Amino acid sequence: xxxxxxxxxxxxxxxxxxxxxxxxxxxxxxxxxxxxxxxxxxxxxxxxxxxxxxxxxxxxxxxxxxxxxxxxxxxxxxxxxxxxxxxxxxxxxxxxxxxxxxxxxxxxxxxxxxxxxxxxxxxxxxxxxxxxxxxxxxxxxxxxxxxxxxxxxxxxxxxxxxxxxxxxxxxxxxxxxxxxxxxxxxxxxxxxxxxxxxxxxxxxxxxxxxxxxxxxxxxxxxxxxxxxxxxxxxxxxxxxxxxxxxxxxxxxxxxxxxxxxxxxxxxxxxxxxxxxxxxxxxxxxxxxxxxxxxxxxxxxxxxxxxxxxxxxxxxxxxxxxxxxxxxxxxxxxxxxxxxxxxxxxxxxxxxxxxxxxxxxxxxxxxxxxxxxxxxxxxxxxxxxxxxxxxxxxxxxxxxxxxxxx
Numbered sequence: 001x002x003x004x005x006x007x008x009x010x011x012x013x014x015x016x017x018x019x020x021x022x023x024x025x026x027x028x029x030x031x032x033x034x035x036x037x038x039x040x041x042x043x044x045x046x047x048x049x050x051x052x053x054x055x056x057x058x059x060x061x062x063x064x065x066x067x068x069x070x071x072x073x074x075x076x077x078x079x080x081x082x083x084x085x086x087x088x089x090x091x092x093x094x095x096x097x098x099x100x101x102x103x104x105x106x107x108x109x110x111x112x113x114x115x116x117x118x119x120x121x122x123x124x125x126x127x128x129x130x131x132x133x134x135x136x137x138x139x140x141x142x143x144x145x146x147x148x149x150x151x152x153x154x155x156x157x158x159x160x161x162x163x164x165x166x167x168x169x170x171x172x173x174x175x176x177x178x179x180x181x182x183x184x185x186x187x188x189x190x191x192x193x194x195x196x197x198x199x200x201x202x203x204x205x206x207x208x209x210x211x212x213x214x215x216x217x218x219x220x221x222x223x224x225x226x227x228x229x230x231x232x233x234x235x236x237x238x239x240x241x242x243x244x245x246x247x248x249x250x251x252x253x254x255x256x257x258x259x260x261x262x263x264x265x266x267x268x269x270x271x272x273x274x275x276x277x278x279x280x281x282x283x284x285x286x287x288x289x290x291x292x293x294x295x296x297x298x299x300x301x302x303x304x305x306x307x308x309x310x311x312x313x314x315x316x317x318x319x320x321x322x323x324x325x326x327x328x329x330x331x332x333x334x335x336x337x338x339x340x341x342x343x344x345x346x347x348x349x350x351x352x353x354x355x356x357x358x359x360x361x362x363x364x365x366x367x368x369x370x371x372x373x374x375x376x377x378x379x380x381x382x383x384x385x386x387x388x389x390x391x392x393x394x395x396x397x398x399x400x401x402x403x404x405x
Contacts, residue, residue: 012129015121022136022223026141029216033057035102041060064206065092067183075184087289094285097209098217101277108274112224128234137232142325143219148214149318154232156311158207224271225329230263232336239343268371280375286323288390291396321390330381332375341367
């Protein structure tokens with residue numbers, strides 16, 4: 001009776017602040033670009049505003065990426081010199097893919113966020129709430145670490161490196177600072193003031209939008225996946241204590257545990273369904289980015305440019321951290337979902353009625369097929385996948401170095 005009374009009396013009055021703490025970083029980064037799933041409503045005016053905002057952001061991204069690609073592949077006299085900027089182009093392309101993935105799968109991601117708030121609201125005891133908030137803190141730590149490395153490398157890349165680069169000589173024999181992204185704007189020339197200064201600042205602003213989009217989606221991934229992990233951890237903790245008050249009402253307690261287990265499974269499945277394309281882009285795109293950043297580090301080291309080499313190294317480290325964390329939380333989700341079945345086996349099930357034992361067997365069987373995150377159903381996200389990314393990027397780097405020497 002004590003447990004039932006505790007469950008009846010407990011109310012998480014801080015569930016809104018708990019949820020806000022979990023999603024704050026992702027919400028702050030994704031709301032300005034119009035792809036936060038809970039942004040605005042479903043009225044016609046809200047849909048028009050969202051359409052206009054996302055359309056403007058998408059056009060700005062293309063305004064930066066397309067002229068940069070045109071210059072690199074069609075106008076650059078020495079492609080080897082500009083191969084190190086390919087990482088920036090792939091990074092921008094990934095941002096566009098994530099941008100549209102968030103728009104296309106908006107309803108699924110919104111469902112996950114709404115379920116998250118409901119689960120904080122309906123948590124049954126303070127111990128379960130602490131499990132959830134501790135996982136949220138780990139997710140926040142992952143996000144802050146990646147943000148610090150990303151912005152710490154991106155700001156020097158966009159601002160300091162152009163200021164320290166060799167000046168470009170114009171037709172009138174004057175010099176000017178190169179643009180952060182050397183571009184060929186086919187329909188107009190940007191050499192003269194004030195258009196040149198406007199384009200310079202615009203490129204920095206657009207690159208900040210692209211960086212915020214990538215970081216915001218990453219923060220959302222870390223938030224949702226860590227919450228999914230904590231749901232399985234809560235189920236495991238409840239399973240460990242299911243017999244703490246004897247076998248009275250154990251059938252009802254086990255029924256609630258099975259219900260929570262199914263909620264955790266559905267939540268993980270919705271995350272995987274909504275974001276598996278993003279996971280594929282992260283694993284494949286980051287492999288390409290890492291190999292070209294390694295090439296950039298090598299070229300800048302050969303040219304004796306310490307600051308540029310340090311910038312590329314920080315960017316490369318941030319991408320490594322990105323892939324590692326996504327792989328690690330994917331591994332943890334699989335591990336936590338498997339532990340539910342292991343915990344079901346190690347309780348004193350042999351003292352329970354036969355009918356309840358059959359329910360436990362169903363939990364064990366379902367846990368034998370753990371919840372996983374996949375890269376577009378091609379492969380699972382795991383630490384083994386991280387090692388494959390490292391090996392593949394190193395192989396591509398050696399191939400590029402051989403081709404350019």
